Structures are given as C-alpha cells and as structure tokens.
Amino acid sequence: xxxxxxxxxxxxxxxxxxxxxxxxxxxxxxxxxxxxxxxxxxxxxxxxxxxxxxxxxxxxxxxxxxxxxxxxxxxxxxxxxxxxxxxxxxxxxxxxxxxxxxxxxxxxxxxxxxxxxxxxxxxxxxxxxxxxxxxxxxxxxxxxxxxxxxxxxxxxxxxxxxxxxxxxxxxxxxxxxxxxxxxxxxxxxxxxxxxxxxxxxx
Numbered sequence: 356x357x358x359x360x361x362x363x364x365x366x367x368x369x370x371x372x373x374x375x376x377x378x379x380x381x382x383x384x385x386x387x388x389x390x391x392x393x394x395x396x397x398x399x400x401x402x403x404x405x406x407x408x409x410x411x412x413x414x415x416x417x418x419x420x421x422x423x424x425x426x427x428x429x430x431x432x433x434x435x436x437x438x439x440x441x442x443x444x445x446x447x448x449x450x451x452x453x454x455x456x457x458x459x460x461x462x463x464x465x466x467x468x469x470x471x472x473x474x475x476x477x478x479x480x481x482x483x484x485x486x487x488x489x490x491x492x493x494x495x496x497x498x499x500x501x502x503x504x505x506x507x508x509x510x511x512x513x514x515x516x517x518x519x520x521x522x523x524x525x526x527x528x529x530x531x532x533x534x535x536x537x538x539x540x541x542x543x544x545x546x547x548x549x550x551x552x553x554x555x556x557x
Contacts, residue, residue, distance in 0.1 A: 367405050370395055375416045375461035383413070383472040413465070413473060414480045420462035421481065425488040427455035432495055441504035442548050448495060449547075450540035452522050457531040467523045489515065518547070 373394050377386045388409050392402040406412045431451030435444045456463045470478065492515045499505045505514075522543070529539065 366397075370397075370402065370405060370412065371416055371419065372461065374412045375420075375465055378413060378416060378469055379461055379464045383469050410474065410477050414477055416462055416465050417470070417473075417477070417481045418484045420459065420464075420466045421484045421488055423459045424452055424455040424463060425484075425491060427451040428488075429491060432491075441499055441502065442544065444495070445499070445548060446540055446544035448492075449518075449522065449543050450537055452519070453525065453536050453540050453543075456522065456526065457529065457536055460526060463523075464526050467526055492519065 370391065374386070374391050377391060377394060381390075386409065388402055389399055391409070391412065392399045395402070428448050428451040431447040432444065435447040439447065466481075493511055496505065496511045496515060500507070500509060500511065525539070529536075
C-alpha cells in the first residue's frame with residue numbers, strides 16, 4: 356500500500372469516526388457535509404474527494420456499527436461452541452453484543468438513535484447487514500431450541516427482537532466507565548435463563 360493510500364484510509368477513518376459522533380449528537384437533519392468537514396478541519400472539497408454525500412457517509416457509519424457488534428457476537432459464539440453450557444453460550448453472546456455496543460458507541464448509537472430519521476434509501480442500504488446479524492441470532496437461538504434448552508413454544512423472532520431491543524437500550528443508561536459490562540451481561544443472562552418471578556404463577 357502506498358503512502359497516499361495509507362493517508363487516504365486514515366482520513367476516511369477520521370471522517371467516519373467524527374461523523375458518527377455528530378450524527379449521534381445532532382441527528383440526521385442536524386449534520387451537513389460542511390459541518391463534517393469543519394469538525395475534521397478539512398475543506399468541503401477535500402471531504403467530497405472521499406465521500407460523495409452525507410448519506411454515503413451515514414450508510415458506512417451504520418453498517419460499521421452493525422458489523423462490529425456482529426463480529427463480537429460471532430467470535431463469542433465460536434469460542435464457546437461445543438464446550439460451554441447453554442447458559443454460558445447465551446451469556447457470551449449477550450456479553451459480545453454489549454461490549455461492542457458500548458465500546459463502539461458512536462457507531463452503534465447511530466443505529467439505535469437515528470435510524471428512523473434517515474431516508475428510506477439509507478435504511479434500505481443497511482438492510483443486508485442487519486439481516487445477517489439477525490440471522491446469526493436466529494441461528495443460535497434456533498440451535499438452543501432444537502437442543503431442548505428453550506421452550507418449544509418460544510417464537511425465535513419475537514425473543515430475538517425483545518432481547519436485542521433490551522440490550523440496545525443500555526446505551527441510554529449504562530456508563531461503561533465505572534460499570535462492569537461483563538457483570539451486566541451476567542445479570543441479563545441470569546434473568547433470561549432463570550426468570551424473575553417466584554412462587555406459583557396463574
């Protein structure tokens with residue numbers, strides 16, 4: 356790779372990181388190419404050399420957020436496959452999602468907080484990436500069900516939507532600086548696996 360290519364990659368990474376923070380802070384409508392360029396100490400023309408539009412930047416930001424969480428969960432499942440209990444596999448998957456969600460919060464927050472604000476064409480451009488991540492969870496939960504670890508009447512899609520929705524909501528209240536992400540993952544997994552109610556239920 357040439358020096359020019361390395362510089363170009365570095366500049367793109369800086370633009371994407373800066374843009375992710377701006378989108379989270381100001382929303383879709385509050386961010387322009389000019390604002391992105393100014394925040395990166397660039398001229399607008401230089402920014403257009405790397406990206407054709409704000410939407411092109413946003414699509415990459417959204418996809419990167421999903422891909423980082425996907426990679427973390429896939430790694431967690433791979434490392435726990437074959438040897439861990441069903442509970443531990445669930446705990447590792449939850450932990451992978453939470454760690455990536457909170458460690459790359461500017462990218463992942465954009466998916467959670469402004470996705471409904473963006474143009475339909477932008478949403479559609481992230482659909483394949485989203486579906487791949489959903490399929491990872493559906494496959495894992497389907498395996499747990501086939502192995503007899505989930506109740507036979509549990510709807511996989513509904514459970515996945517509830518679980519990921521709850522995990523994503525931690526962006527609004529959990530501070531990873533003083534908090535322990537692994538401990539939070541353990542608490543979530545325990546509540547899912549063992550329930551929260553005691554005594555006979557009607």
